[in-house]
Amino acid sequence: MSGGRIEQTFGALKTRNKTALVVYLTVGEPSLADTLACARAALEAGADVLELGMPFSDPTADGPVIAAASYRAIQRGGSLKMALACASELRKSSAAPLVLMGYYNPVVAFGETALPGAAAQAGVDGLLIVDLPPEEGAPLREAAKAAGVAMIPLVAPTTRPEREPKLFAEARGFVYYVTVTGVTGAKGAPLGEAGKTARAVGDRAGLPVVAGFGVRTPADASALSRTGVDGVVVGTEVVRVMTEATDTEARARAVFELVSGLRRGLDGG
Amino acid sequence: MPQSSAYFGEFGGRFVAETLVFALEELERAVQEIVPTESFQNEWRGLLADYVGRPTPLYRAKRLAERLDPTAENLGELWLKREDLCHTGAHKINNALGQVLLAKKLGKQRIIAETGAGQHGVATATACAVFGLPCEVYMGEVDVARQAPNVARMQMLGTRVIPVSSGSRTLKDAMNEAMRDWVTNVRTTHYCVGSAAGPHPFPTLVADLQSVIGIEARRQILEKTNALPDAVLACVGGGSNAIGTFRAFFDDPVPLYGIEAAGEGVDTDKHAATITRGRVGVLHGARTLVLTDDDGQIQEAHSISAGLDYPGVGPEHAALHRSGRAVYLTATDHDALQITREVARTEGILIALETAHAFARVLDVARRERERLGRPARLLLCLSGRGDKDLATLRERLGGEP
Ligand SMILES: Cc1ncc(COP(=O)(O)O)c(C=O)c1O
Numbered sequence: 001m002s003g004g005r006i007e008q009t010f011g012a013l014k015t016r017n018k019t020a021l022v023v024y025l026t027v028g029e030p031s032l033a034d035t036l037a038c039a040r041a042a043l044e045a046g047a048d049v050l051e052l053g054m055p056f057s058d059p060t061a062d063g064p065v066i067a068a069a070s071y072r073a074i075q076r077g078g079s080l081k082m083a084l085a086c087a088s089e090l091r092k093s094s095a096a097p098l099v100l101m102g103y104y105n106p107v108v109a110f111g112e113t114a115l116p117g118a119a120a121q122a123g124v125d126g127l128l129i130v131d132l133p134p135e136e137g138a139p140l141r142e143a144a145k146a147a148g149v150a151m152i153p154l155v156a157p158t159t160r161p162e163r164e165p166k167l168f169a170e171a172r173g174f175v176y177y178v179t180v181t182g183v184t185g186a187k188g189a190p191l192g193e194a195g196k197t198a199r200a201v202g203d204r205a206g207l208p209v210v211a212g213f214g215v216r217t218p219a220d221a222s223a224l225s226r227t228g229v230d231g232v233v234v235g236t237e238v239v240r241v242m243t244e245a246t247d248t249e250a251r252a253r254a255v256f257e258l259v260s261g262l263r264r265g266l267d268g269g
Numbered sequence: 270m271p272q273s274s275a276y277f278g279e280f281g282g283r284f285v286a287e288t289l290v291f292a293l294e295e296l297e298r299a300v301q302e303i304v305p306t307e308s309f310q311n312e313w314r315g316l317l318a319d320y321v322g323r324p325t326p327l328y329r330a331k332r333l334a335e336r337l338d339p340t341a342e343n344l345g346e347l348w349l350k351r352e353d354l355c356h357t358g359a360h361k362i363n364n365a366l367g368q369v370l371l372a373k374k375l376g377k378q379r380i381i382a383e384t385g386a387g388q389h390g391v392a393t394a395t396a397c398a399v400f401g402l403p404c405e406v407y408m409g410e411v412d413v414a415r416q417a418p419n420v421a422r423m424q425m426l427g428t429r430v431i432p433v434s435s436g437s438r439t440l441k442d443a444m445n446e447a448m449r450d451w452v453t454n455v456r457t458t459h460y461c462v463g464s465a466a467g468p469h470p471f472p473t474l475v476a477d478l479q480s481v482i483g484i485e486a487r488r489q490i491l492e493k494t495n496a497l498p499d500a501v502l503a504c505v506g507g508g509s510n511a512i513g514t515f516r517a518f519f520d521d522p523v524p525l526y527g528i529e530a531a532g533e534g535v536d537t538d539k540h541a542a543t544i545t546r547g548r549v550g551v552l553h554g555a556r557t558l559v560l561t562d563d564d565g566q567i568q569e570a571h572s573i574s575a576g577l578d579y580p581g582v583g584p585e586h587a588a589l590h591r592s593g594r595a596v597y598l599t600a601t602d603h604d605a606l607q608i609t610r611e612v613a614r615t616e617g618i619l620i621a622l623e624t625a626h627a628f629a630r631v632l633d634v635a636r637r638e639r640e641r642l643g644r645p646a647r648l649l650l651c652l653s654g655r656g657d658k659d660l661a662t663l664r665e666r667l668g669g670e671p
Binding site: 056058060062063067074079081106108109110130131132135136153155157158159178181183186 | 275282283284285288289291292436441445448453455549550551553556564565566
């Protein structure tokens with residue numbers, strides 16, 4: 001069962017007392033080849049899990065960096081289908097968990113009940129749909145269960161504790177704690193505090209918990225990891241260094257350097 | 270199963286980031302527990318009467334009817350519900366006053382809104398002035414340019430207008446930016462959604478607040494003609510003036526017609542005919558009919574009227590279309606421009622370009638209803654707003670002397 005890769009990865013890291021590094025990339029920005037090169041660079045530099053962002057025209061929970069990347073990716077043919085192709089290609093040479101992240105309208109267009117099967121076939125382990133709270137998307141959830149693809153729930157600082165049972169009921173894989181009340185790339189989250197909250201959320205869920213939104217530097221990563229979270233997500237900063245570089249090689253190198261630094265931050269090196 | 274009240278048939282729901290769920294739940298409770306109370310209703314209705322000028326008149330447009338159908342073979346009578354006479358010039362104020370009052374009661378300290386034509390922005394800015402709350406309005410750059418008078422009005426009212434430069438730089442993108450602001454400031458801020466669209470409970474709340482239009486109009490036409498209208502027409506952007514007019518007639522044997530913007534034509538890629546040409550999708554928090562491509566990317570809409578230039582539609586309209594209870598027609602940019610001039614010259618009323626779309630189909634609806642009835646039809650149309658804001662567009666498109 002494909003979902004097993006997530007459990008295996010977090011389990012193995014836990015026994016080595018390490019924090020998972022989760023790296024987000026917008027698929028197709030600026031091309032599939034770039035995404036593949038940067039994904040491989042991230043894995044080589046110590047990323048444990050990859051989130052493959054499915055570009056969407058109206059990403060209302062993303063800040064300017066990822067929103068602009070998404071817009072450019074679409075201009076160049078980026079799509080949910082390209083994200084599946086990207087996963088298939090990566091799966092040929094890596095056993096790292098792969099999670100598709102994005103918004104619901106492209107999923108509806110692809111076919112809510114068809115996506116999980118196609119995703120499993122492409123080697124995808126989980127789906128993280130930003131605008132799909134647990135009350136919605138029953139057909140997708142059922143199909144995901146049948147296909148063995150984890151539906152990763154998001155928990156926000158504004159989530160009331162009474163809601164948690166609903167969020168965790170069908171959750172598998174891991175829980176994603178959003179460290180800021182805001183969009184991706186927002187600044188100013190006191191990460192130590194957020195990490196503590198995330199740890200408690202993970203304990204209540206009985207699943208590994210990763211914390212993300214607003215993590216940029218090795219110091220951020222290390223501050224979060226000291227709180228005992230199981231994983232740290234970096235997205236906007238990865239997309240930003242990719243955007244600044246001028247060719248595929250430079251982009252892969254920039255991602256390698258960024259991720260290496262974050263890895264050291266997490267490992268306390 | 271989703272909460273049934275969040276859905277209209279298969280449409281509606283609450284497709285939002287987890288961060289916003291608590292605010293929508295809070296608002297949902299407020300809709301159930303505060304809106305129906307006597308104190309809320311008295312305060313809101315008091316403002317509608319003394320400040321907005323309700324009830325708005327129901328006016329019979331004799332010269333226009335004669336102009337459209339000189340023999341009166343199809344069009345017997347045309348009755349206009351004069352929402353243009355509301356303070357600030359459109360139906361939008363009914364909703365804005367209700368929502369800002371509710372936000373105040375919830376202890377919110379700041380109001381944000383999106384606007385296309387600027388009418389909802391002006392209405393929200395006005396309500397915020399009345400209740401003493403700071404207000405910021407997101408508006409696409411294209412609309413900032415084509416609805417300049419409303420930008421100046423908002424600024425005069427003390428509101429900050431934030432131009433949005435992403436995407437098509439129109440209403441959809443203004444709504445994206447407003448949602449991003451809300452995700453960030455949700456603890457202190459109320460997002461005053463301007464149409465019967467968005468995540469639950471907005472479609473229900475906005476329709477409840479706009480229902481005053483249809484309730485008054487139904488009573489007025491009964492008083493004046495001793496009969497119900499043979500059909501009701503309204504333009505449809507997100508769908509708030511239409512749903513506010515339609516609801517009062519749901520239990521009557523009265524056909525309902527919504528008119529969407531066909532832009533340069535529904536067979537071109539420049540239109541905003543979401544119901545006519547859209548497919549099931551999820552946009553701005555609701556499952557509804559949406560202009561979307563095979564990859565699920567939202568397509569850019571086009572309409573000469575900023576208030577209809579939106580690739581989605583309120584979920585209740587999607588459901589009314591699916592069930593057949595309402596019929597949705599379209600009118601092009603050209604149709605809207607031509608009829609605006611006719612209405613001005615025959616009735617002395619400068620209508621908004623949004624509203625013009627409904628006027629453009631009056632004769633077609635009259636013909637359809639005549640077929641059904643075997644006699645000339647008596648139509649009721651929601652005149653949703655006035656057109657001063659559109660003068661620059663009218664002058665440009667109709668020539669120096671429109
Ligand atoms: C005068 C007028 N009519 C209609 C609309 C369309 O909105 P709705 O469909 O919500 O009534 C607008 C929107 O700006 C408007 O200003």
